Amino acid sequence: MTEDERLTEDEIKLYDRQIRLWGFEAQTRMRNSRILLINLTSIGVEIVKNLMLGGIGSLTICDSSIVLEQDLNVNFFINSNDVGKVKVESSFNKIKELNPRVELKYELRDYNSIELNDYSLIIATGLDLPQLIELNKKSRLLNIPLYACSTHGLYGYMFVDLITSETCKKYESNEKKEGMKLDSNTEIIKINKIIENDLNFDNCIIKCDFKPIDNLLIGDKFSHLSAKKLKKITPLLPILIALSCFKSQINKSIDEISISFNDLKLKSIDVCNSLKLPISILDDDDELIQQIANQAYCEFQPVSAILGGTISQEVINMLGKRELPINNYLILDGVNNEMPIFNL
Known part of the structure; x- marks a missing residue:
């Protein structure tokens, strides 16, 4: 690590509480991170706030959209005088005030025109599945981690x-063994014996393998589950994946957003077939499908705060290498107060 990559004394004092919480190494990795955020949506606003205050090294926001009246309810960096102006330009100064030490930049170009290899992490908000598939292909070629998210009223992923x-x-001694599979994508590859307060522990190095987003609708994901376990799978899974298959409608006026119930239901059935989920999972859920069709791309700040906080914490965990990451698809159900995770 070069002198420029180390935390300065001033930074150590500034981030003292955070260093106590997630460690010196994690804070140092945050300080040296170069993050690209695509779209300053409601959830993007929450992520920006959390990462700026967390002390990341560099943040570039890519967004050329214009401030709409509805944005005033979900973006605390703007006010009514900004309606009709470029969103990221109107938000820039207030974002910078959160932490002047962060190198903050913005891009008005389409994200496809940006050199992705300038970044160590990409967070995309509001993109549809075809857009994410193409972005994920590029991020994988460059070995860059990718987080993708979107919210739809009281729901999100x-x-x-x-x-x-x-x-x-860290686990209790002899609880785990090298080569042990924690699940199909997670394996203990090394164990170091340690002693803390006269107690023996195994410090395990755990490797997690991830699948690209174009794998979502490929392969047999659920047919091996018992009928009892299948009943526990939320219908939100196929419905939200189905919704992401439609062209993204972010940065549109609420009155202009249109997703038909019939189209969403048919696509949800297609997703069930692709995932090998029984179509019966959608039985008696026409009301839920209609609700999500009505709420598609509607931004609700409390939902964005929860999901944005989750993503921000995941980024910190990933940089700190101290907690197992979410692998790989999380759903936020704001009606039932649940956040199930699926390995797809």
Whole structure:
């Protein structure tokens, strides 16, 4: 590590509480991170706030959209005088005030025109599935972790592709063994014996392999589950994946957003077939499908705060290498107060 990559004394004092919480190494990695955020949506605003205050090294926001009246309810960096202006330009100064030490930049170009290899992490908000598939292909070629997310009224999702990650986690001695599979994508590759307060522990290095987003609708994901376990799978899974298959409608006026119930239901059935989920999972859920069709791309600040906080914490965990990452698809159900995770 070069002198420029180390935390300065002033930074150590500034981030003292955070260093106590997630460690010196994690804070140093945050300080040296170069993050690209695509679209300053409501959830993007929350992520920006959390990462700026967390002390990342560099943040570039890519967004050329114009401030709409509805944005005033979900973006605390703007006010009514900014309606009709470029969103990221109107938000820039207030974002910078959160932490002047962060190198903050913005791009008005389409994200496809940006050199992605300038970044160590990409967070995409509001993109549809075809857009994410193409972005994920590029991020994988460059070995850059990708987080993708979107919110729809009281619902939302997060997709994670870290490609491969290694995490250090402590267990009671002899509880785990090298080569042990924690699940189909997670394996203990090394164990170091340690003693803390006269107690023996195994410090395990755990490797997690991730799948690209174009794998979502490929392969047999659920047919091996018992009928009892299948009943526990939320219908939100096929419905939200189905919604992401439609062209993204972010940065549109609420009155202009249109997703038909019939189209969303048919696509949800297609997703069930692709995932090998029984179509019966959608039985008696016409009301839910209609609700999500009505709420598509509607931004609700409390939901964005929860999901944005989750993503921000995941980024910190990933950089700190101290907690197992979410792998790989999380759903936020704001009606039932649940956040189930699926390995797709």
